[in-house]
Amino acid sequence: MPGNRNRSGKAPKDGQTHGEDSNTDINLVDESSPIIQAFKQYQNELDTKHDKHERLVKLSRDVTLESKRVIFLLQRIAGGTDENKNNVLKEADTKLQAIQDDHFRKIALELDGEDPYQFLKAYTAGMQEYIEAVTFFQYHKDQSLTNHLTIQRQLQFTQNCPTDETSNSTLPNVENPKLPKLDIQDQPVKPLDSASCESSYHDSQISAIKTIEVLVTPLDYILGVADLTGEIMRLAINSVKTGNANFLFQLCDFMREIHNAFISFGNIHREIRRKLNVLQQSLKKVETACYTLQIRGSEIPKHMLADVLSGKTMDGPVYRDFDQDEPQDQ
Amino acid sequence: MSQISTTSDIFTDFRQFLNADQELREDIRVKVRDLEQTARDILTILQAVHQPEGIKECSAICEKAKSKFDIIRTQLTALIAVIPQGQYYRFHDHWRFLLQRLVFLVAFIEYLETETLVTRESISEVLAIHVVRDDGFHIDLEDFLMGLLQMSSELSRLAINAVTAEDFSRPMRIAKFVGELDSGFRLLNLKNDSLRKRFDALKYDVKKIEEVVYDLTIRGLKPKTEVKETKE
Numbered sequence: 075m076p077g078n079r080n081r082s083g084k085a086p087k088d089g090q091t092h093g094e095d096s097n098t099d100i101n102l103v104d105e106s107s108p109i110i111q112a113f114k115q116y117q118n119e120l121d122t123k124h125d126k127h128e129r130l131v132k133l134s135r136d137v138t139l140e141s142k143r144v145i146f147l148l149q150r151i152a153g154g155t156d157e158n159k160n161n162v163l164k165e166a167d168t169k170l171q172a173i174q175d176d177h178f179r180k181i182a183l184e185l186d187g188e189d190p191y192q193f194l195k196a197y198t199a200g201m202q203e204y205i206e207a208v209t210f211f212q213y214h215k216d217q218s219l220t221n222h223l224t225i226q227r228q229l230q231f232t233q234n235c236p237t238d239e240t241s242n243s244t245l246p247n248v249e250n251p252k253l254p255k256l257d258i259q260d261q262p263v264k265p266l267d268s269a270s271c272e273s274s275y276h277d278s279q280i281s282a283i284k285t286i287e288v289l290v291t292p293l294d295y296i297l298g299v300a301d302l303t304g305e306i307m308r309l310a311i312n313s314v315k316t317g318n319a320n321f322l323f324q325l326c327d328f329m330r331e332i333h334n335a336f337i338s339f340g341n342i343h344r345e346i347r348r349k350l351n352v353l354q355q356s357l358k359k360v361e362t363a364c365y366t367l368q369i370r371g372s373e374i375p376k377h378m379l380a381d382v383l384s385g386k387t388m389d390g391p392v393y394r395d396f397d398q399d400e401p402q403d404q
Numbered sequence: 405m406s407q408i409s410t411t412s413d414i415f416t417d418f419r420q421f422l423n424a425d426q427e428l429r430e431d432i433r434v435k436v437r438d439l440e441q442t443a444r445d446i447l448t449i450l451q452a453v454h455q456p457e458g459i460k461e462c463s464a465i466c467e468k469a470k471s472k473f474d475i476i477r478t479q480l481t482a483l484i485a486v487i488p489q490g491q492y493y494r495f496h497d498h499w500r501f502l503l504q505r506l507v508f509l510v511a512f513i514e515y516l517e518t519e520t521l522v523t524r525e526s527i528s529e530v531l532a533i534h535v536v537r538d539d540g541f542h543i544d545l546e547d548f549l550m551g552l553l554q555m556s557s558e559l560s561r562l563a564i565n566a567v568t569a570e571d572f573s574r575p576m577r578i579a580k581f582v583g584e585l586d587s588g589f590r591l592l593n594l595k596n597d598s599l600r601k602r603f604d605a606l607k608y609d610v611k612k613i614e615e616v617v618y619d620l621t622i623r624g625l626k627p628k629t630e631v632k633e634t635k636e
Binding site for chain 2: 332335
């Protein structure tokens with residue numbers, strides 16, 4: 075009897091139903107039993123959490139997709155005219171704005187009143203891709219690296235607090251009725267938030283402003299920067315077509331700077347180590363490109379030069395290996 | 405407004421962040437290790453209930469185990485003190501197993517004393533921590549459930565040892581209790597994660613206890629039969 079149970083999920087129940095007759099009371103799920111009552115509450119809590127996680131994963135996926143599009147757009151700058159570049163930058167700027175205002179605002183709303191670290195895994199992929207896009211955009215604009223704080227500031231949003239006594243849970247409904255989380259979530263606001271709400275409320279007397287944000291962890295930031303070098307490498311190889319040697323050398327310097335910094339971090343984080351490997355390969359590739367351009371630049375016609383550098387004709391196998399290892403993001 | 409920092413500044417900042425992070429983690433690790441040692445001591449004390457003579461003096465053993473929780477509370481306070489506000493989940497992995505173990509210990513003691521399922525409220529009382537996240541250091545629901553699953557494995561062991569110690573009524577009560585626990589867990593919609601995997605093992609505990617009940621029943625060792633015999 076008890077031994078024949080198969081391994082399917084329902085097995086224990088079957089086993090119980092033909093259990094010993096004197097113990098029939100175990101078989102019936104007693105609705106009023108304190109254990110069952112407690113578990114009903116646990117079920118509710120777990121479902122709420124899983125739903126939130128799932129929504130964040132979806133939002134993160136959208137962020138990844140949109141950020142990738144921005145990066146592709148920016149890659150098209152190479153070889154274009156100044157006018158073309160400005161147009162592309164403008165378009166990219168609009169798109170990045172849209173990601174912030176649309177997707178990240180929703181993420182921030184989901185995370186409002188939560189410990190952001192609890193849900194970090196749900197949106198970290200999107201965040202890294204977004205950081206890559208933003209830093210790439212900034213680099214095109216003025217050859218600088220956007221710092222962590224700037225990105226964090228862009229992901230802070232203000233929001234009106236309800237002026238009456240109603241609790242915070244009703245508030246996002248007004249802001250964004252589409253969000254389902256609000257139906258379930260009626261936890262009290264973090265004391266800190268309500269305090270800040272309160273104070274600004276007294277200041278304005280009409281409506282209070284609350285800041286919500288999507289946390290950008292330093293680790294996500296640095297991993298996003300590591301991804302950026304992959305894009306810089308592609309940009310460098312493409313830019314050879316225009317024969318702009320200065321730009322190539324400049325890109326190479328930039329990569330070297332990032333590379334040196336990564337080396338100095340040491341073997342702290344597995345992800346960092348993995349990215350460093352890819353980064354080293356990209357750097358090698360760009361350095362070889364610089365070398366080739368330097369030594370052969372005057373000998374080979376420009377249109378062939380690009381082919382040489384991207385490894386289509388010369389030293390094929392070596393370069394092709396690198397091509398395959400290119401940090402094509404998953 | 406936004407200061408344009410140079411690339412090297414950015415990386416220096418990050419390196420500082422890494423160093424600080426590492427120090428903090430080291431600090432947490434040391435404190436968690438102390439707690440784990442105390443938890444092991446408590447577990448060792450509780451193991452006595454599996455001895456034939458220990459099963460009869462449950463309450464004495466529980467009292468002895470409970471006295472150790474003073475140390476746990478002190479050590480937990482020390483741990484909580486080093487965690488930055490609102491970053492519980494950043495370091496969650498460091499104390500996840502520890503808290504599961506503590507839930508198991510408290511739940512096991514509570515069962516031995518009152519034969520009821522421990523609530524999160526009483527756990528937070530024993531450990532002097534909070535119930536919900538908003539109040540501060542708390543027990544994650546999934547960790548709490550993990551602790552309960554650990555307890556059911558321990559109870560299936562106890563059912564067997566109770567028989568050896570000639571305590572034939574206890575397995576019946578354990579069977580009822582764990583059966584109810586199992587129905588409770590089946591109410592949950594678990595994701596395909598570690599909790600789900602651990603829950604999958606619960607059915608083997610249930611099965612083992614049922615086998616004990618079966619063995620007792622067919623041999624006429626069930627307490628009900630005993631009572632009848634004495635009446636006759």
